[in-house]
Amino acid sequence: MKPRQIVPNVHLIGAVDWDRRLFDALIPLPDGTSYNAYFVQGSEKSVLLDTVDPSMWPTLAAQLDELPAPDYLVIHHVEQDHSGSTPLVLERYPGITIVCNEKAKAMLVDHLHVDDARFHVVADGDTLSLGDKTLTFLFTPWVHWPETMSTWLEADKILFSGDFFGSHFATSDVYAVKEEVYAGAKRYYAEIMMPFAAQVVKNVEKVTQYPIAVIAPSHGPVYDDPSFIIEAYRDWSTGPMQNVVCLPYVTMHDSTRLMVDHLTDALAERSVAVERFDLTTVDLGELASSLVHAGTVVIGTSTVLTGPHPLAANAAFVANALRPRTKYATVIGSYGWAGKTVETLAGMMPKLKVELLEPVLARGLPREADYAALDALADTIAEKHKDLAPRR
Numbered sequence: 001m002k003p004r005q006i007v008p009n010v011h012l013i014g015a016v017d018w019d020r021r022l023f024d025a026l027i028p029l030p031d032g033t034s035y036n037a038y039f040v041q042g043s044e045k046s047v048l049l050d051t052v053d054p055s056m057w058p059t060l061a062a063q064l065d066e067l068p069a070p071d072y073l074v075i076h077h078v079e080q081d082h083s084g085s086t087p088l089v090l091e092r093y094p095g096i097t098i099v100c101n102e103k104a105k106a107m108l109v110d111h112l113h114v115d116d117a118r119f120h121v122v123a124d125g126d127t128l129s130l131g132d133k134t135l136t137f138l139f140t141p142w143v144h145w146p147e148t149m150s151t152w153l154e155a156d157k158i159l160f161s162g163d164f165f166g167s168h169f170a171t172s173d174v175y176a177v178k179e180e181v182y183a184g185a186k187r188y189y190a191e192i193m194m195p196f197a198a199q200v201v202k203n204v205e206k207v208t209q210y211p212i213a214v215i216a217p218s219h220g221p222v223y224d225d226p227s228f229i230i231e232a233y234r235d236w237s238t239g240p241m242q243n244v245v246c247l248p249y250v251t252m253h254d255s256t257r258l259m260v261d262h263l264t265d266a267l268a269e270r271s272v273a274v275e276r277f278d279l280t281t282v283d284l285g286e287l288a289s290s291l292v293h294a295g296t297v298v299i300g301t302s303t304v305l306t307g308p309h310p311l312a313a314n315a316a317f318v319a320n321a322l323r324p325r326t327k328y329a330t331v332i333g334s335y336g337w338a339g340k341t342v343e344t345l346a347g348m349m350p351k352l353k354v355e356l357l358e359p360v361l362a363r364g365l366p367r368e369a370d371y372a373a374l375d376a377l378a379d380t381i382a383e384k385h386k387d388l389a390p391r392r
């Protein structure tokens, strides 16, 4: 694609990676992604904001052929999908100066062996004049790494936000269509931002002190209605938890499935929504999205030897890493002769500030008493969820 104008002298460049299906060897990308770079031309100086994943360098290079040589390269975030082509930019423009913060500089030196002499280091709130346009650098740590920062372009009220407010969503559109991007932006928040929800809140409040007409993130479409994504971030990071049970499960011989089915029905009869995920086929992004709003997590697992099934252990590991604001958690499942499933899974989620509800474990095929225990669990969850928000 050719450079696309956002406003006069500000262009979206970069690359849409339509076919990428996995990020960080972990995160599924059902909708592909993009690596957005931007070009700002001032009356005296010009700046390239971020680069692209090195695999897409030829795409960015072809766009740069149509633009003047930039004086500066701003690096918002050192993860390779944005900074990975930095050495190629430096080679192409021997006079260009990298503008970034001290932490980003150290990371660029470590990860890409960038020459120490190529940097102009900025502090939080510093400005850089391009002539008729001025950039203001706002440190926004932990969205997604400690060095992440945003850039505010006062003249056009554009916030270049890096990963912050992004989405793994390949599109030929410049601007977000809200209905299309919401789910992708939410799963992106869940996968990337949720572990740092407290910092997200602070950074949202920090950047919104500045007038913003457009948010231009490093992934996915640009927002010409910033309030849409700003309000979504406020909701995901601080909004009320919902009357939803997130129920990831794995079953080997269907005893656990019978229990999961029974609990699902029991919860539905009590007007509690259930979001179920078969861990043998689950898209981790969908599970993560559910964790953003689910009031309760119930892990359903068979027993392997004396512990949880490895897929259930992985779900617990992921939940612990993502640190959702879920309020309650428990375990259901079946075992053959003995087990430490509950202790093992609970021990794997120390970062979750949850109240543990009474687990339900059946020896072999569940009996009436096990189903009664699941009914009691459903009663407990329905009671605990009385004050939560309805599912949206």
Ligand code: FEO
Pocket (backbone or CB within 6 Å): 077, 079, 080, 081, 082, 144, 145, 163, 218, 219
């Ligand atoms: Fe899109 Fe954290 O990199």
